[in-house]
Amino acid sequence: MQDLTSCACTGKTLPRLLRPVILSVLSNGDSHGYAITGRLGHLAFFADQPPDHTGVYRALQSMEKEGLILSDWEHSRTGPGKRCYRLTPKGGACLKKWKQTLEEYKRTIDTLLASL
Amino acid sequence: MQDLTSCACTGKTLPRLLRPVILSVLSNGDSHGYAITGRLGHLAFFADQPPDHTGVYRALQSMEKEGLILSDWEHSRTGPGKRCYRLTPKGGACLKKWKQTLEEYKRTIDTLLASL
DNA sequence: CTCCAATATGTGACCTAATCACATATATAG
DNA sequence: CTATATATGTGATTAGGTCACATATTGGAG
Known part of the structure; x- marks a missing residue:
């Protein structure tokens, strides 16, 4: 690493x-991998560096294995x-928990x- | 995963x-691995799940390789x-960049x- | 004196998440 | 027929983190 352009910072x-x-x-409604990936590309956070679709598909696969989605x-x-994926009740509970966790994470930062 | 206790959420x-x-x-002053690990255990964020010292030592090693610390x-x-580790000018620049990145990350959340 | 705890650093194996490169398939527009 | 948009997937690699294990110094308790 010569400069900081590839640094974690x-x-x-x-x-x-x-x-x-x-x-x-x-x-907010059932969807599928390609559509989700596309939606992320429009969010400000992902705008300059949209996520590789690989990550989305693999996240969907593991979340289904864990019973969060079907x-x-x-x-x-x-x-x-x-x-086409949809939330399970467990997935809904997970989303609620995420809300708490992200609030906490924000306080940490x-x-x-x-x-x- | 039966419940959500081991979920990413x-x-x-x-x-x-x-x-x-x-x-x-x-x-805020030169320090070393063991002391840094101990300090992290007192921060609210790490209080219930203090980081393994392994991560601290390996982070220090790689950051030294990258020229951020000596x-x-x-x-x-x-x-x-x-x-005993101390910041280099490059490490100071990295810290500044982190500040921007974390502000951005907070907005995302x-x-x-x-x-x- | 011996053993244990606190201090202090390190390695090997493994797991999760992310990205890059690659592979595949359908339907429509030109 | 060929390019493009739509759509899903795997293999390899890397970064960061945890668990288990290994090692060395010093001081105090028994």
Whole structure:
């Protein structure tokens, strides 16, 4: 590392908070990987560095394994099939917990910033 | 995962922001791994789940490789030797950048929380 | 004197999350 | 027929973190 452009301090290695974002999207209506990825590209946080779709698909897979979401194949006449995901009650509980955790995390960052 | 106690939503997998915390500590005076680890255990964020010392030592090693910090052995009459770390100018610049990044990250979380 | 605790540093193995590169398939527009 | 948008997926690598293990010094309790 010659300069700081690839340093963690640039935020490039900070987690994209993919899981809570996905849960949030699904709480506003069922969706699928490609659409979710596209939506993230429009959020300010992801605008300059939209997340690789790989992460979204793998997050969806593991979240389904954990029982937070469920999927069904949706075959419309146009385009390839979509794996349509929806929240489970457990996923809803997880989303609630995320809210608490993120509030706490924000307080942590505030404390840290105060000491910088 | 039967319940949500080991889910990412609990914040256990959120990054501990070790690097900026270490830089912050060092900006307030030279220190070494064991002392830094101990200090983290007293912070509210780490209180219930203090970071493993392994992460601290490895962060220090990689940050030294990257030129953010420098170390010298300090042999006092009492106890084992300490590897005493101090900030380099580059480390100071990194710390400044972290400040911007964390402000941005906080805004992201605010936006996300608003949609939860 | 011996053993234990506090201080202090380190390695190996493993896990999670993220990204890069690659691979595949359908339907429509030109 | 070919390019583009839509749509899903795997393999390899890296970063960061935890658990378990290993080692060394010093001072105090028994």
